[in-house]
Amino acid sequence: MKIDSKKLREFENEILIALTNHYYSEFGHTKENYLDSEKGGIYENKLAKIMGYELTTDDKPLPPFPAAAINLEANGYVRRMQRKASSPTLGIWPTTKGLIRAEYLELSCCGKVVYKIKEQWVRILIPIAISIFTTITTIIITLILSSIFGWFGLGK
Numbered sequence: 001m002k003i004d005s006k007k008l009r010e011f012e013n014e015i016l017i018a019l020t021n022h023y024y025s026e027f028g029h030t031k032e033n034y035l036d037s038e039k040g041g042i043y044e045n046k047l048a049k050i051m052g053y054e055l056t057t058d059d060k061p062l063p064p065f066p067a068a069a070i071n072l073e074a075n076g077y078v079r080r081m082q083r084k085a086s087s088p089t090l091g092i093w094p095t096t097k098g099l100i101r102a103e104y105l106e107l108s109c110c111g112k113v114v115y116k117i118k119e120q121w122v123r124i125l126i127p128i129a130i131s132i133f134t135t136i137t138t139i140i141i142t143l144i145l146s147s148i149f150g151w152f153g154l155g156k
Contacts, residue, residue, distance in 0.1 A: 007064075008064065011065075041083060044061055
């Protein structure tokens with residue numbers, strides 16, 4: 001099954017949201033053994049089933065799921081590891097970075113704009129402040145020079 005990068009990214013977002021909503025937010029973070037490699041996390045096939053995706057005959061998620069999970073792990077949004085030696089299915093946990101990303105993904109369009117502004121306020125505010133300062137300075141210098149040289153009917 002071939003999947004393009006846009007669909008894969010959408011699938012990654014779905015997995016991250018499902019992981020944080022159905023597992024972490026409901027009960028995962030309250031357990032002492034949340035990060036325990038044998039007891040914590042959730043099996044990928046169980047998460048895929050919760051999300052409504054079909055599994056292969058050997059109870060594994062279909063190929064797009066592992067590909068998306070690998071990308072999420074590479075970007076630091078989830079941890080994946082074998083929970084028990086007896087089970088080849090990997091467990092999956094959201095990282096702090098993944099929880100923040102999932103929270104962002106669930107925001108409305110306006111919420112995302114506000115989030116980005118908060119995140120980048122220094123990069124936005126400094127150029128605006130420099131522009132205002134430059135404009136005011138230019139106006140003051142123009143008025144001073146106008147009064148000295150009599151431009152625009154000033155200084156007469």
